[in-house]
Amino acid sequence: xxxxxxxxxxxxxxxxxxxxxxxxxxxxxxxxxxxxxxxxxxxxxxxxxxxxxxxxxxxxxxxxxxxxxxxxxxxxxxxxxxxxxxxxxxxxxxxxxxxxxxxxxxxxxxxxxxxxxxxxxxxxxxxxxxxxxxxxxxxxxxxxxxxxxxxxxxxxxxxxxxxxxxxxxxxxxxxxxxxxxxxxxxxxxxxxxxxxxxxxxxxxxxxxxxxxxxxxxxxxxxxxxxxxxxxxxxxxxxxxxxxxxxxxxxxxxxxxxxxxxxxxxxxxxxxxxxxxxxxxxxxxxxxxxxxxxxxxxxxxxxxxxxxxxxxxxxxxxxxxxxxxxxxxxxxxxxxxxxxxxxx
Amino acid sequence: xxxxxxxxxxxxxxxxxxxxxxxxxxxxxxxxxxxxxxxxxxxxxxxxxxxxxxxxxxxxxxxxxxxxxxxxxxxxxxxxxxxxxxxxxxxxxxxxxxxxxxxxxxxxxxxxxxxxxxxxxxxxxxxxxxxxxxxxxxxxxxxxxxxxxxxxxxxxxxxxxxxxxxxxxxxxxxxxxxxxxxxxxxxxxxxxxxxxxxxxxxxxxxxxxxxxxxxxxxxxxxxxxxxxxxxxxxxxxxxxxxxxxxxxxxxxxxxxxxxxxxxxxxxxxxxxxxxxxxxxxxxxxxxxxxxxxxxxxxxxxxxxxxxxxxxxxxxxxxxxxxxxxxxxxxxxxxxxxxxxxxx
DNA sequence: CCGAATAGATGAAACGTTTTAGCCGCTATA
DNA sequence: TATAGCGGCTAAAACGTTTCATCTATTCGG
Numbered sequence: 001x002x003x004x005x006x007x008x009x010x011x012x013x014x015x016x017x018x019x020x021x022x023x024x025x026x027x028x029x030x031x032x033x034x035x036x037x038x039x040x041x042x043x044x045x046x047x048x049x050x051x052x053x054x055x056x057x058x059x060x061x062x063x064x065x066x067x068x069x070x071x072x073x074x075x076x077x078x079x080x081x082x083x084x085x086x087x088x089x090x091x092x093x094x095x096x097x098x099x100x101x102x103x104x105x106x107x108x109x110x111x112x113x114x115x116x117x118x119x120x121x122x123x124x125x126x127x128x129x130x131x132x133x134x135x136x137x138x139x140x141x142x143x144x145x146x147x148x149x150x151x152x153x154x155x156x157x158x159x160x161x162x163x164x165x166x167x168x169x170x171x172x173x174x175x176x177x178x179x180x181x182x183x184x185x186x187x188x189x190x191x192x193x194x195x196x197x198x199x200x201x202x203x204x205x206x207x208x209x210x211x212x213x214x215x216x217x218x219x220x221x222x223x224x225x226x227x228x229x230x231x232x233x234x235x236x237x238x239x240x241x242x243x244x245x246x247x248x249x250x251x252x253x254x255x256x257x258x259x260x261x262x263x264x265x266x267x268x269x270x271x272x273x274x275x276x277x278x279x280x281x282x283x284x285x286x287x288x289x290x291x292x293x294x295x296x297x298x299x300x301x302x303x304x305x306x307x308x309x310x311x312x313x314x315x316x317x318x319x320x321x322x323x324x325x326x327x328x329x330x331x332x333x334x335x336x337x338x339x340x341x342x343x
Numbered sequence: 344x345x346x347x348x349x350x351x352x353x354x355x356x357x358x359x360x361x362x363x364x365x366x367x368x369x370x371x372x373x374x375x376x377x378x379x380x381x382x383x384x385x386x387x388x389x390x391x392x393x394x395x396x397x398x399x400x401x402x403x404x405x406x407x408x409x410x411x412x413x414x415x416x417x418x419x420x421x422x423x424x425x426x427x428x429x430x431x432x433x434x435x436x437x438x439x440x441x442x443x444x445x446x447x448x449x450x451x452x453x454x455x456x457x458x459x460x461x462x463x464x465x466x467x468x469x470x471x472x473x474x475x476x477x478x479x480x481x482x483x484x485x486x487x488x489x490x491x492x493x494x495x496x497x498x499x500x501x502x503x504x505x506x507x508x509x510x511x512x513x514x515x516x517x518x519x520x521x522x523x524x525x526x527x528x529x530x531x532x533x534x535x536x537x538x539x540x541x542x543x544x545x546x547x548x549x550x551x552x553x554x555x556x557x558x559x560x561x562x563x564x565x566x567x568x569x570x571x572x573x574x575x576x577x578x579x580x581x582x583x584x585x586x587x588x589x590x591x592x593x594x595x596x597x598x599x600x601x602x603x604x605x606x607x608x609x610x611x612x613x614x615x616x617x618x619x620x621x622x623x624x625x626x627x628x629x630x631x632x633x634x635x636x637x638x639x640x641x642x643x644x645x646x647x648x649x650x651x652x653x654x655x656x657x658x659x660x661x662x663x664x665x666x667x668x669x670x671x672x673x674x675x676x677x678x679x680x681x682x683x684x685x686x
Numbered sequence: 687c688c689g690a691a692t693a694g695a696t697g698a699a700a701c702g703t704t705t706t707a708g709c710c711g712c713t714a715t716a
Numbered sequence: 717t718a719t720a721g722c723g724g725c726t727a728a729a730a731c732g733t734t735t736c737a738t739c740t741a742t743t744c745g746g
């Protein structure tokens with residue numbers, strides 16, 4: 001069906017085009033009788049606003065985008081749900097884009113979003129370092145809020161969880177359990193989350209000044225499959241060098257490690273202890289319930305969305321803010337085995 | 344920055360407006376020298392196409408939407424990834440909308456998508472029965488493909504997995520294990536998936552003609568939390584009436600049940616056997632690895648996207664198709680306990 | 687060397703809104 | 717009675733593209 005437009009509605013109701021627009025946008029400025037006539041015309045013609053035309057006129061759309069590293073990662077789905085809630089309350093629409101930890105895909109998405117003149121972008125960027133794409137958006141006046149990534153940059157807001165602290169918490173815990181050979185599993189290191197959590201762990205180790213050592217095994221991504229492969233590598237080591245505990249950059253990796261170790265006959269935590277990160281819903285339901293560093297996921301999303309809307313409303317008067325949440329260690333069976341001296 | 348438009352580019356390059364458009368859309372029709380001049384102007388001005396204007400002209404956008412019941416459900420995230428792949432290859436963009444099993448939100452999303460004149464919609468609808476919103480979209484010429492929902496309807500394509508068969512597989516398996524009191528956990532029943540899986544289970548029971556019984560416990564949603572609550576209810580039953588096996592409408596519920604039962608001191612599968620549905624990645628990593636009915640998730644998404652694009656291209660000549668995949672039972676520890684007569 | 691074909695570029699119309707300036711008829715005020 | 721103010725409405729411009737009919741050189745075949 002050739003969709004009816006505002007002009008046909010006007011003709012059908014015997015009013016001018018501008019009046020129909022007023023009925024739609026400022027109903028109180030038009031007399032009740034005419035208003036009703038217009039509304040009737042709208043329903044009989046099945047008229048539906050054309051958003052392209054509105055946007056064109058307005059100069060920007062009413063949608064907000066969130067670009068995440070992995071749509072299938074429960075951490076991000078929770079962040080998305082938090083953001084969604086706030087955005088929808090504001091009458092806007094949230095579209096979810098998946099960069100898949102791939103810079104090229106991220107760039108492509110940002111280009112498309114820029115063409116669409118989106119109202120704003122929430123993003124967990126793939127890399128750290130300079131981000132020309134994001135700067136371009138900001139130059140164009142599109143608000144950008146960094147999610148799960150703190151920054152000192154003055155030209156954008158951010159919400160984050162203190163990943164260095166999170167790394168510390170996990171490492172301190174494992175050291176407290178007496179572990180001497182510990183591995184950090186995660187990657188790619190270009191992800192700031194991965195790097196920061198490692199930095200925290202390394203710092204905790206340093207502070208102790210003991211003989212414990214931290215080996216790093218870099219994975220290609222933060223998925224269950226990557227965790228499985230990483231576990232295989234650990235198992236390939238001579239037993240005397242094999243870590244007695246692993247700290248994983250996220251829970252998906254931890255679950256992969258757990259699966260692979262168990263499949264190969266090792267016991268968790270007796271042979272190898274595991275601490276994950278994110279405390280996703282499935283951590284608690286795992287074969288051995290997983291210790292994990294918990295992040296306030298949906299609050300992260302909600303706050304990010306609020307900052308974005310605030311910036312979009314207030315325009316130039318806006319002062320960028322950087323919100324940092326504190327993580328929290330949740331200890332479960334995967335790391336809790338009481339143990340004495342370890343060798 | 345006031346964004347540069349095509350006219351300024353034209354002026355800057357000393358050509359007409361139409362020529363710039365040609366450079367953008369049909370580069371081969373313009374002389375190399377001018378083309379280069381235009382391209383230079385584009386980069387120096389930082390010109391970015393305005394998609395609203397393009398859409399307005401074209402009459403429809405280049406984005407495709409997928410409306411899912413729950414963004415945080417791993418089943419749907421996998422479907423989304425499958426669809427995404429196909430859509431992006433075609434140079435379009437996939438936006439993910441979350442109905443949250445809520446009819447009102449679903450309707451709101453569809454209205455917004457209609458206003459946006461999206462190229463097409465992939466959707467797992469909340470209810471069964473007539474779907475006026477979808478029919479409206481179709482009337483307007485927007486292709487709709489039903490995901491995970493077969494239908495005899497002639498005015499749309501669909502991809503689905505045979506849920507009745509899936510229910511049968513699960514039930515047959517549990518009956519084979521000698522269970523006599525079995526519960527089906529899932530809801531709301533308005534979800535066709537939930538209803539069909541139950542129908543399959545009931546049919547399997549009928550076919551046996553034995554004394555086994557199937558109790559139904561309806562949950563409010565398909566989440567881990569709902570599963571926990573359902574398990575509590577089961578535990579409230581007198582022991583002699585308590586089911587010895589439960590078949591869950593999806594894996595999230597199954598994981599919730601597993602968690603709650605374990606927390607209350609029951610053993611799985613010794614005291615209660617569990618079979619889930621979807622075979623999500625975490626089923627295998629659960630405390631007790633979960634038996635589950637596997638669905639080809641990303642193929643579901645891929646196929647749906649392909650059907651949609653096909654319809655969008657071919658227009659009127661399109662013949663609607665209904666693709667049905669077969670599910671497959673994956674037996675793991677949660678239901679595998681060898682057992683004799685059961686009482 | 688002429689007419690026709692052709693490559694390359696142009697100008698204007700169209701897509702469907704929102705917004706703004708202004709018009710008309712009426713009432714309240716001076 | 718003249719004027720200002722106001723509610724209700726209209727007409728037209730503007731947003732930034734794409735497309736199509738048209739125009740102008742240039743080239744080609746004869």
